[in-house]
Amino acid sequence: MSVFHFELRDLPPEAEAFRDEVRVFLREALGTRPSVRRARSWGGFDPEFSKKLGARGWIGLTWPKKYGGQERSFLERYVLLEELLAAGAPAGAHWVAERQSGPLLLRFGTEAQRERFLPAIARGELSFAIGMSEPDSGSDLASIRTRAVRQDGGYVVNGTKVWTSNAHRSQYAIALFRTAVVPDKKHEGLSQFLVDLKSPGITIRPIINLAGSHDFNEVVFQDAFVPEDMRVGGEGDGWKQVTTELAFERSGPERYLSSIALILALIDHVGADPDARAAEAVGRLTAQLMTLRQMSLSVAGMLQAGQNPNLEAAVVKDVGTTFEQSVPEVIHALMDLEPTIDSGSDLQQTLGYLVQRAPSFSLRGGTREVLRGIIARGLGLR
Amino acid sequence: MSELGTLLSDTITRLFNDLVTKELIESAEKGAWPDKLWAALEEGGLTLPLVAEAGGGAGGDWRDAHTVVRAAGKHAAPVPLVETIVAGWLLGQAGLDVPLGPLTIAPAHRDERLRLERAGGGWRVHGTATRVPWGAAAGHVVVVGEGGGGTIVALVARGAGAVTADRNLALEPRDTLAFDGAPVVAAAPARVDADAAVLFGAMVRAAQMAGALESLLEQSVRYATERKQFGRPIGNFQAIQHNLAVLAGHVAAAGIAAEHAFVAADRGEPRLAVAAAKVRAGEAAGLGAGIAHQVHGAIGFTYEHSLHFATRRLWSWRAEFGSESQWAQALGGVVASRGAERLWADLTTR
DSSP states (O other): OOOOOOOOOOOOHHHHHHHHHHHHHHHHHOOOOHHHHHTTTGGOOOOOOOOHHHHHSSSSSSOOOGGGGOOOOHHHHHHHHHHHTTOOOHHHHHHHIIIIIHHHHHHHSSSSHHHHHHHHHHHTTOOEEEEEBBBBSSSSSGHHHHOOEEEEEEEEEEEOOOOOOOGGGEEEEEEESSSSOTTTTTTSSEEEEEEEEETTEEEEEEEEEESSSEEEHHHHEEEEEEEGGGESSSSSOHHHHHHHHHHHHHHSSTTOOOHHHHHHHHHHHOSSSHHHHHHHHHHHHHHHHHHHHHHHHHHHHHHHTOOOOHHHHHEEEEEEEEEHHHHHHHHHHHSSSOSSSSSSHHHHHHHHHHHHHHHTTTTTTTTTTHHHHHHHTTOEEE | HHHHHHHHHHHHHHHHHHHHHHHHHHHHTTTOHHHHHHHHHHHHHHHHHHHGGGTTSSOHHHHHHHHHHHHHHHTOOOOOOHHHHHHHHHHHHHTOOOOOSOEEOOOTTTTOOOEEETTTEEEEEEEEEEETTTTTTTTEEEOOOOOEEEEEEEEEESSEEEEEEBOOTTTEEEEEEEEEEEOOOOEOSSSSOHHHHHHHHHHHHHHHHHHHHHHHHHHHHHHHHHEETTTTTTTSHHHHHHHHHHHHHHHHHHHHHHHHHHHHTTTTHHHHHHHHHHHHHHHHHHHHHHHHHHHGGGGGSSHHHHHHHHHHHHHHHTTTSSHHHHHHHHHHHHHHHHHHHHHHHHHOOO
């Protein structure tokens, strides 16, 4: 049994040179912002920022030039992502489109779909949402019931998607619908579609999160029409494709860097000469951060080499989200500090923000339980 | 991995599979010196991977040595192989010849200082080093001490100091050596920091822990697929599966953290990476051993089962050459003194 393979990766010189370029850009584009704003990171939705990034050619960095990409390496893209996350850049307007919608179209889309959508994504003009979960289907994704029924040149869709982040401010979603009911074979009969969120028959309703913010939505389809040429891949190929898409979703550095703004705020707070307890807390967090970066980089190296690191990505996400969620705990154990919303120091507000965000880290993109199931399968236990 | 690394890895795995049996470890725990194992390691060129070929070594780098160190931890090899590797490197970087036979390093604690004083044409060593691995059994002790206004690496023969024998939880020798002007075989100014014995000792312990954790995962997965309760292998139960998934995460984290430290050593800047590795592997040791024992149930708690060869070592190794709290304080102190705005830049400079 030697299923896990985390090989140490060195970044090539061109990736390190690119890092300097990215840092200069981010300093100019973002300036100095309080930690509580940096903590929002790719949860921050700023179309202007995404357009600036697109103007630099930094959305879809690895994509073919004919679709607006730069044909650069996955390791250079990795450097870009980790710099955006470390800086807490408001990258949410293009994050999903760049991470999974675009790559999905590159792999499974038609030439017409690629030509239509990829250049616009690369310019930072098109935001995408993900239509997977439904009211009765979360971790058991293959049990979805939203139906797409063939009718004159397309499909008529009825059903409901939930937890659809940014549906209210995105132009498109890539959604998974049931195109056929195959008794006892729930993984069959699923297909993926490009959905214009402004189409008639689609109602988007906010779902307010526990902190009072509006990120995700309920998207209701009532006889909504999706043209046939908006189907992604073959009819019935949805499950295979969505698994690929989830691998894109799980493999990035955003799965361990969600709390970095809080760590940096803590280091500022304890000062240059901390007492032993504070030094130990900072040291333990740094040790985790250094280790997870090497693990995450290793997964990026596997992607670059054309390997399929689904298992390793699941390990990094499980270990990474556990770490992200531990940061508020470390602070509570260390000092007398109340998390706040409006008042208090920047550290208190950052803590207040992340304490309320943290539960989602091990839910979004596949729950901790789903990931551990994937890891157990890799170990030969399932 | 380099060609040499692959060769070392294949050789050491074959050798340990053949020779490091349950019986061998048990007899070593009763105090027997495994001379056949040691002879095979020396013959295979595995004891001095970092020493130049002209000096009788394999001429490799730390990353090559890493495979040997990790395997030593995985197989619970009851010999001072990793101490010999560090000792050989310390001698080599000071330009000293490396003797044959098992070596060890001192001091093993950050707050212990050994002094070297000139005596005639040579040096004499003063001071006490506690819990030196195989301090009595090793043919020579390589001391990193203070002398002549700098740091000195000195080679001290067996028997030069007074020995108080002791052992760790895994019944590996951990002897106190008291030097009272003991003669030194050879000495030279070091090109390493004064705490080099502790620093590199921590680095090899981190990699040994990663190896032992790998063994825990393999044993636990095997047991979970073989052991049946309620009519099915216990590995079918989600509670067991998820615990083993957590263990797998710790194995992966400890492994890459340790290897990263060895690569940093090759670049000449191992301090922060060693601190991180010792902290991360130490945390994994405690949590991982807990899971492995829970999965194994009562049988894993017996002396008859071999699980404890790994877990008792993990419980000791995490505290040797500096505990997690000590290394975390050191790491956190550096990070805080450089400031938040430097952290990410530092993390990404290799």
